[in-house]
Amino acid sequence: xxxxxxxxxxxxxxxxxxxxxxxxxxxxxxxxxxxxxxxxxxxxxxxxxxxxxxxxxxxxxxxxxxxxxxxxxxxxxxxxxxxxxxxxxxxxxxxxxxxxxxxxxxxxxxxxxxxxxxxxxxxxxxxxxxxxxxxxxxxxxxxxxxxxxxxxxxxxxxxxxxxxxxxxxxxxxxxxxxxxxxxxxxxxxxxxxxxxxxxxxxxxxxxxxxxxxxxxxxxxxxxxxxxxxxxxxxxxxxxxxxxxxxxxxxxxxxxxxxxxxxxxxxxxxxxxxxxxxxxxxxxxxxxxxxxxxxxxxxxxxxxxxxxxxxxxxxxxxxxxxxxxxxxxxxxxxxxxxxxxxxxxxxxxxxxxxxxxxxxxxxxxxxxxxxxxxxxxxxxxxxxxxxxxxxxxxxxxxxxxxxxxxxxxxxxxxxxxxxxxxxxxxxxxxxxxxxxxxxxxxxxxxxxxxxxxxxxxxxxxxxxxxxxxxxxxxxxxxxxxxxxxxxxxxxxxxxxxxxxxxxxxxxxxxxxxxxxxxxxxxxxxxxxxxxxxxxxxxxxxxxxxxxxxx
Amino acid sequence: xxxxxxxxxxxxxxxxxxxxxxxxxxxxxxxxxxxxxxxxxxxxxxxxxxxxxxxxxxxxxxxxxxxxxxxxxxxxxxxxxxxxxxxxxxxxxxxxxxxxxxxxxxxxxxxxxxxxxxxxxxxxxxxxxxxxxxxxxxxxxxxxxxxxxxxxxxxxxxxxxxxxxxxxxxxxxxxxxxxxxxxxxxxxxxxxxxxxxxxxxxxxxxxxxxxxxxxxxxxxxxxxxxxxxxxxxxxxxxxxxxxxxxxxxxxxxxxxxxxxxxxxxxxxxxxxxx
Numbered sequence: 035x036x037x038x039x040x041x042x043x044x045x046x047x048x049x050x051x052x053x054x055x056x057x058x059x060x061x062x063x064x065x066x067x068x069x070x071x072x073x074x075x076x077x078x079x080x081x082x083x084x085x086x087x088x089x090x091x092x093x094x095x096x097x098x099x100x101x102x103x104x105x106x107x108x109x110x111x112x113x114x115x116x117x118x119x120x121x122x123x124x125x126x127x128x129x130x131x132x133x134x135x136x137x138x139x140x141x142x143x144x145x146x147x148x149x150x151x152x153x154x155x156x157x158x159x160x161x162x163x164x165x166x167x168x169x170x171x172x173x174x175x176x177x178x179x180x181x182x183x184x185x186x187x188x189x190x191x192x193x194x195x196x197x198x199x200x201x202x203x204x205x206x207x208x209x210x211x212x213x214x215x216x217x218x219x220x221x222x223x224x225x226x227x228x229x230x231x232x233x234x235x236x237x238x239x240x241x242x243x244x245x246x247x248x249x250x251x252x253x254x255x256x257x258x259x260x261x262x263x264x265x266x267x268x269x270x271x272x273x274x275x276x277x278x279x280x281x282x283x284x285x286x287x288x289x290x291x292x293x294x295x296x297x298x299x300x301x302x303x304x305x306x307x308x309x310x311x312x313x314x315x316x317x318x319x320x321x322x323x324x325x326x327x328x329x330x331x332x333x334x335x336x337x338x339x340x341x342x343x344x345x346x347x348x349x350x351x352x353x354x355x356x357x358x359x360x361x362x363x364x365x366x367x368x369x370x371x372x373x374x375x376x377x378x379x380x381x382x383x384x385x386x387x388x389x390x391x392x393x394x395x396x397x398x399x400x401x402x403x404x405x406x407x408x409x410x411x412x413x414x415x416x417x418x419x420x421x422x423x424x425x426x427x428x429x430x431x432x433x434x435x436x437x438x439x440x441x442x443x444x445x446x447x448x449x450x451x452x453x454x455x456x457x458x459x460x461x462x463x464x465x466x467x468x469x470x471x472x473x474x475x476x477x478x479x480x481x482x483x484x485x486x487x488x489x490x491x492x493x494x495x496x497x498x499x500x501x502x503x504x505x506x507x508x509x510x511x512x513x514x515x516x517x518x519x520x521x522x523x524x525x526x527x528x529x530x531x532x533x534x535x536x537x538x539x540x541x542x543x544x545x546x547x548x549x550x551x552x553x554x555x556x557x558x559x560x561x562x563x564x565x566x567x568x569x570x571x572x573x574x575x576x577x578x579x580x581x582x583x
Numbered sequence: 584x585x586x587x588x589x590x591x592x593x594x595x596x597x598x599x600x601x602x603x604x605x606x607x608x609x610x611x612x613x614x615x616x617x618x619x620x621x622x623x624x625x626x627x628x629x630x631x632x633x634x635x636x637x638x639x640x641x642x643x644x645x646x647x648x649x650x651x652x653x654x655x656x657x658x659x660x661x662x663x664x665x666x667x668x669x670x671x672x673x674x675x676x677x678x679x680x681x682x683x684x685x686x687x688x689x690x691x692x693x694x695x696x697x698x699x700x701x702x703x704x705x706x707x708x709x710x711x712x713x714x715x716x717x718x719x720x721x722x723x724x725x726x727x728x729x730x731x732x733x734x735x736x737x738x739x740x741x742x743x744x745x746x747x748x749x750x751x752x753x754x755x756x757x758x759x760x761x762x763x764x765x766x767x768x769x770x771x772x773x774x775x776x777x778x779x780x781x782x783x784x785x786x787x788x789x790x791x792x793x794x795x796x797x798x799x800x801x802x803x804x805x806x807x808x809x810x811x812x813x814x815x816x817x818x819x820x821x822x823x824x825x826x827x828x829x830x831x832x833x834x835x836x837x838x839x840x841x842x843x844x845x846x847x848x849x850x851x852x853x854x855x856x857x
């Protein structure tokens with residue numbers, strides 16, 4: 035009877051533990067899966083012609099000839115968009131039109147001055163051109179079609195005047211004709227409304243296709259290109275089609291002013307706002323030709339892991355971050371392994387158990403629980419301000435200071451695991467060595483240490499993972515968010531963990547380029563995995579050698 | 584043995600290479616809020632002066648001030664003015680901080696776009712953060728409880744809000760704290776009953792800025808100081824930088840047309856108007 039119960043309990047135990055492991059795996063997938071997926075989209079995605087243009091201009095990757103051909107092909111399709119907007123604008127954007135009229139007047143004035151005309155002729159032309167300018171600006175700001183016609187007719191009577199032919203003043207007449215045409219096609223009373231909507235529309239088109247070819251190149255790379263990724267373009271296309279508004283849920287009749295009601299989101303067609311205007315065909319045109327305007331191609335951006343990035347990680351890769359993380363991690367291992375092993379050797383081999391050892395061990399354990407930011411502050415105070423200047427180095431945060439801080443941080447882990455490893459070496463090994471006449475030191479170096487090596491390597495694995503992911507200790511001792519690739523260990527560096535933190539808290543960029551943030555996180559995970567795999571591989575090699583295979 | 588000596592050489596080479604490089608360097612340390620402006624300037628400077636290496640770190644206004652005093656950075660970016668104690672420390676160590684206002688920022692009170700409330704007075708906002716007003720119904724909204732979001736007490740944005748709106752009164756315990764502007768933005772965007780405050784640059788699609796004391800936050804109202812919660816953003820240098828030096832160029836870059844463009848692109852209000 036009893037044994038039956040026991041088998042049942044045994045089975046229940048097996049099933050529950052199995053379920054627990056399964057749950058763990060599922061949770062891992064649920065959490066890591068989307069992250070990995072989004073991270074990989076930084077490397078594998080559909081890139082547009084804007085992406086290839088950006089890669090060529092900012093990082094010098096790609097075939098210049100091919101990019102030129104592609105962007106010319108795309109520009110040819112895009113030209114229509116700009117033309118439609120310009121035409122519509124010439125009837126709507128009063129400010130711009132007025133500015134242009136003033137500019138022509140100014141240029142013409144300069145031209146007159148250089149022509150050395152007789153005094154009275156100069157004055158006459160000057161005042162006539164001023165009159166034309168004023169008439170034009172009046173026409174621009176007028177809302178009555180009659181007035182506009184009057185002004186424009188006045189201006190156009192001078193079109194064939196030989197005094198103006200082949201001078202900059204001919205710009206006046208071009209402007210007048212353009213406006214005449216546009217004004218006839220636009221509802222003049224709705225101009226103000228159109229102007230606001232048009233500004234919004236132009237912003238979206240700039241984001242989609244990049245700044246218009248006539249504009250100056252923006253200062254920041256982020257604004258120099260259109261949508262570089264097809265998924266971005268799709269989102270923008272949606273925004274182009276639909277305008278988001280928050281309205282009262284059941285029409286205005288129902289509104290109770292006393293207790294407000296929550297507004298609901300509605301999407302209005304942008305196209306309808308421009309119904310019956312010259313701009314209407316724009317929407318259909320963009321939708322039909324978006325492929326040809328952006329030429330999406332599946333892109334495998336493997337250089338992501340090597341490339342530098344523009345400040346703020348809008349474009350480019352994470353090469354310097356990976357290099358920095360590797361340098362810091364490996365250098366801190368160089369510091370921590372000898373110190374950790376020597377300390378462990380002292381604790382196990384050189385002293386007897388006693389109150390002092392217990393106190394030391396307690397201190398080490400406490401050190402393991404100290405928050406990492408404290409190590410960061412310690413690193414600044416000790417390494418940056420005191421130790422490195424003591425040896426003639428610069429009192430600056432640098433890779434050396436950062437890796438030493440990280441080494442201190444992970445020292446307790448190293449000591450504990452080395453201690454355990456040394457302790458598990460069978461006494462008989464040591465006794466045999468001592469019996470053969472070897473000294474204590476020699477015994478430790480040739481017998482104990484090699485036998486404990488697998489355990490020490492386990493400590494290295496644990497430390498590696500901790501060190502590579504830490505942000506707080508390097509915040510003050512080694513990290514920067516913008517800067518060149520380090521060329522010595524006395525320079526500051528960017529790292530993956532600090533980089534992803536920076537993206538999350540500082541700028542609003544992370545919302546715009548989530549793939550870059552996830553890419554960085556995934557790269558960090560992969561890096562730790564690879565380093566760990568290497569350490570595990572080394573450990574198994576050591577094991578085999580120990581077994582004499 | 585051979586391996587070891589190789590490693591030694593590698594380390595030695597790194598050290599030697601490091602000391603051999605003598606190009607002009609500029610290190611900027613400080614606020615996470617002003618950091619993006621420094622990022623932007625650094626990006627433009629990289630093209631303009633390719634020989635200069637510029638490094639930017641964002642570890643907080645206080646750290647920036649400390650680094651400037653210790654001479655560990657050339658420029659400290661700060662979202663608040665230096666404190667008394669920091670000035671005293673600086674003078675005691677022979678450093679004389681000079682402030683350069685590179686941009687203005689408004690701290691905007693924001694709500695979810697489904698919220699019909701468009702305007703509040705600063706007294707109402709204070710009462711909300713003091714926990715005296717708990718439902719949107721009391722200020723003319725729907726009958727849903729308020730989710731009150733604040734920045735952490737270490738941030739400069741909190742400082743500004745605390746002195747302009749809260750008048751240094753302690754916030755209610757029900758207030759939820761978040762540690763960055765993007766987080767505050769995301770929290771308000773996804774919570775219909777939420778109220779929070781963010782820098783002007785973060786007022787974008789997805790959240791709605793409230794008209795405060797009858798003034799809507801905009802470039803004009805923040806620049807002219809009409810909007811009640813405006814603040815300047817600083818770069819501090821040790822003494823006024825030598826004219827024509829790289830530090831000088833950097834802290835006066837916001838006065839150029841290109842600089843204004845960068846400041847505006849990063850979502851702040853420029854002090855110039857080209």
